[in-house]
Amino acid sequence: MATLDLDVPAHEHAARMRAGDYTARALAEATLARIRAQEPALHAYVTITEELARAQADAADARLRAGDAAPLVGIPVGVKDLLCTRGVRTTASSRMLERFVPFYDCTVVERLQAAGAVIVGKTNLDEFAMGSSTEHSAFGPTRNPWDLERVPGGSSGGSAATVAARGVPISLGTDTGGSIRQPAALCGILGLKPTYGRVSRYGVVAFASSLDQVGPFGRDAEDVANLLGAIAGHDERDSTTVPVPVPDYTAGFARGLAGLRVGVPEQFLERGLGPGVREAIEEAIAVFEHAGAIIDRSVALPTAGAALAVYYIIAPSEASANLARYDGVKYGFAVTDGASVEAEMSETRGRGFGSEVKRRIMLGTYALSAGYYDAYYLKAQKVRTVITREFESAFAEHDVILTPTSPTTAFRLGEKLEDPYAMYLNDLFTIPVNISGDPAISIPCGFADGLPVGLQLIGRHFDEATLLAAANAYGEATDAGKASPAALP
């Protein structure tokens, strides 16, 4: 009989609970205890949902006793505090929504609950998911478990940090320009951004509607596959989801890497990489090749370099409209002693939003303004189409495209806070994939100077299965991602 060990992956917990080794309630209590112990140093959570977790764990135990073999029954999960949870405040890490308690669940949380998962808390993020370090949270930054003086990445930094710190085995984040993959890379775990339209956005506080996707974090491919399987699929409340059937993602694991056609665009390895990153990626490529993958370094995505510019027009434009509703009139933070309704709305937004959010609202408002629309927004949409086509043609000859996830390893807290452009460059490799809508996964591939490095695999539309199978095979072939950070309780 196995003891309760929080360091094992979710599928191992599931097997042990089904074997009767311990209950979901016991797992939930142990998880809550560890999170509480880690929080002072890590600050991965905005809200810990103890009562909800206990109730869901007890319900999971009833399902386990009844022989329910679904993979997530009783599994503790952290949920990014951008996903609306009925009766549990959902802040988007913003003053604006500090006391906002939704009266509805997002579709993804409904599906998690139907799958029997146990929600232990709402994780920290950059305000409204705008950032790459989680330093832009109105409630203070999250730390990287590998080095508490460094950032965990962002915007889903809380979700990545708590999984890396063995607080929970799996968690959910959102990815608009790399907000799942980059923190996964910086925290040494796996993180997957699904194809745009694969997972419902209903009830997910919107940042950039045409780019946002919810996706899973985990410490191995099987956990990521099971979590994606639970949340993916068409939702009639989200017209941008697509009725493509959801496969059993673990069923394809047997494929391995043999014969996998891997495109490696040299342009992503040539410039601006931090020390040790290229070496770690080249080592991983060697592992792929050794396992039978066919590496092609001639693949080119000539327009992908423009993706960052496209992103910083489209995302702020959409955000400027999405965030217009936070005006203090209906809910959330409100200034009520103004001279007029207009003054109160303006003051509410001036004080309720942080500086990065305001910067992006202003960028977007400018880009959409009369006289500028054609030069910015419309042109960006045209370039977006070109980038999407380039990926499509690359996938005619390749099954996946391999790049580093992030140009550098985790940087120090405050290092890039005063230089937005340096912060934006962090997402150079992840953003093109949001622009094209393709799925991509970040996989830990070793360390540089003691800090985790991640590699990114990009796949065809709705072909998450290939990414997960490759991640699984790579994980089995190496010990990458299996080390634990030592710094935390």
Place this chain on the structure above:
Amino acid sequence: MTTKARTEYEVVVGVEVHVQLKTRSKMFCACPRDYYNAEPNTHVCPVCLGAPGVLPVINREAVHFTILAGLAMGCEIPAESKFDRKNYPYPDLMKGYQISQYDRPLCVGGALEIEGDDGPKTVRLERIHLEEDTARLLHRDDGAEPYSLIDVNRSGVPLMELVTKPDMRSGHETAAFLRTLRQLLRYLEISDADMEKGSFRFDVNLSLRPRGTQPLGTKVELKNMNSFRSAQRGVEFEVQRQSAILESGGRILLETRGFVDATGETASQRSKEEAHDYRYFPEPDLPPLRIPAEEVAALRERLPELPDAKRARFEREYGLPHDEAALLAETRARAGAFEEAVRAAGDPKRARAVAHWLIGDVARHLNALGADAELADTRVTPAHIGELARLVEERTVTASSAKEVLDAAFESGEMPAAIVEARGLRIVSDAGAIDEVARRVIEANPKAVDDYRGGKESAIKFLVGQVMREMRGRADPNGATEALRSHLEAGR
């Protein structure tokens, strides 16, 4: 000394009409659309409240209603349409933007035939698009200082916006267009099109130019008109105001003006400098809307016979004069009642009689109930009217008794034949009984008798009336005339 000739100005008018559609649910959520009698904030959900993270889903019924309107006015229905966000901050706008349609509306072009100042006229349409209504602000002043409440029930109600080309040339034509449009919308049963309930709202754009010239003058937008009459008065006032300014060498300001019902005048509301930049961009939460040709064809099948076609058919098929046919075709309900009543009357030849009942005494009863009352709001059915026309035609009752029968039917809902029997209103054709009364009437009215004998033929009408009065309207008028004549001739 020379005198400057006074310039004659022509007004050029276009309108924008907002129409709430009578769908079951709202434009982008499942909340009930009808809020007229609902308590404030009871028809709401996260979507129409604009709560964080929620998403719109297109109401296909609203799309269909809009296409029906487009087809009825001969619009082109593009195979692909899309929604856009129209950004502006206002407390009644729950998301801070309105989902509307910018450059790819559901319906393009089209036209509506109206009765213009110089006969029939075609008013061309620019487009028809679909959007969502805003919440309602209720301004209160019953405390220390004024405040506003928000009723979100209206937020997300499907709103169809129709924009015309500047084809109208007077206040009267403007009102005629609006009236004709409202009639059409009601025929299509896609909207109540009720100005009082706010389901039919319009703004007027107008400019003046010297008659005979082409370029348009400076545009003024006119708001706050809540009746066809105020539309007409508003345009007429602007024509006077602007002519006076132009005449004295002044310039017209590009501005929005509000019509003030009490004075019949307009007042400036906002100048161009304060105009919004709506920053339209494609709604990323909704994929482009595809309208397959088969869907349009199926909707075309659903189009009812439209007012003009119906009027023309009534003239042709039932031999009705233009004005009567137009009156009967005014509403779909009235036209339906008419044809059903003709069927109930048992002979198309009785259509004329049925028409007279509906336009005359039935209309009088309905008017007493309210402006928009229809037969269906009463206990009387088309079958009643048909039966009544038949009873008169078959000479079972006299025309004057028939009015009493109709009044009774409105009262009790009983069928005319039953009322005739119960009240003993059957016509009296018994020659002996009529003859007896005729004799008495002649004796009692020597003056009329003298008139008649003196050659005043019309005096007999008075005497027939006296016979009818004596017999409480039941006398067969032909029998009465004959009896009177024979007595009068005999006594000559």
